[in-house]
Amino acid sequence: MPDAVKENRVIWGVGTSRTLRAHWMLCELDLPYERRPITSRSGETLTAEYTQLNPSQKIPVLQDGDLVLSESAAIVNYLGTAYGAARGLCPPSSPRERARYDQWCFFVMMELDANTLYVIRKHEDLHKIYGEAPNALQAARDGFARQAHATVQRLSASAPYGPYVLGECFCGADILLTTCLIGAIRRKIELPDALHDYLKRITARDAYQRALQINQPG
Ligand SMILES: N[C@@H](CCC(=O)N[C@@H](CS)C(=O)NCC(=O)O)C(=O)O
Structure with missing residues (x-):
């Protein structure tokens, strides 16, 4: 029996960031x-x-045994917490470090995803459903660019500085940030050089390259 079936672990959904x-x-x-x-x-x-798995009718969903989890950031953080200790992928446990980690996650999910990229997707690709909204679209593009500069400031304020959001260790928040930055480049939003440098380091990871293939539809 394949390991995945034995362990009863499933991801629903491919094809999106x-x-x-x-x-x-x-x-x-x-x-x-x-x-x-x-x-x-x-x-x-x-x-x-x-x-039944996800009343929001959205992807992704993780099934891990009898646990059913939606929301991509929650899935990333759960997997890191449950299985990441040996690879240093557990979110930090001290209250202050954890607060800094959460700040990154919520910042990325709200300011670089929901408030900006998702608004652009709705009124650009999906305008037939959500309507044309040129002012909202421009505000979302400008908003992303502004928050990209805030990202650089946050990165340079993180002690010790880089190469990852928490400093020396790659973590789940880097996955969230990277997928948003790639989404912005795809939408021709200009990013500061520091973020291109950051992306160069992260996207060279073997796991990222493998995941890109696995995430292809079909
Ligand atoms: N906040 C959710 C958003 C999930 C989401 O919007 N998924 C989109 C694809 S990127 C979806 O499933 N859309 C399907 C639909 O609306 O029909 C997350 O981060 O998981």
Whole structure:
């Protein structure tokens, strides 16, 4: 029996930056899992079976034994907490370090994803559903660029400085940040040089390269 079936670990969803986060963390951890390659806007998230797993009808979802988890950041952090100790991928446990880690996660998910990239996706790619909204679109693009500069300041304020968001150790928050920066480049938002340097270091990781392949639809 394959390890993934034995361990009953499944990721639902491929093809988006949010599904990439879950596959990437599993690749970092070298954990076996089964991949259910459903895609967004295909109707596959609307079935009764899937809605039971995630009432929001969105990807990704992780099943780990009897645990069912949605929200890409929660999946990344759960996997790191549950399985990351040996690889230094556990979020920090001291209250202050954990607070700094959470600050990165919430900052990225709100300011670089929900408030900006997701608004751009809605009113650019999905304008037939969400409507044309040129002012909202421009504000989201400008907002991302502004928060990208804030990211550089946050990175340089992190002690010790780099190469990762918490300093010397790669962590789940780097996965969240990287997927948003790649999304911004795809949408032709200019990024400061420091973020291109950051991306060069992170995207050279073998686990990232493997996850990119696994996250391909099909
Ligand atoms: N906050 C959620 C957002 C998930 C999300 O928006 N997923 C999109 C694809 S990137 C989706 O499943 N859309 C399907 C749909 O709306 O039909 C997360 O980070 O996991």
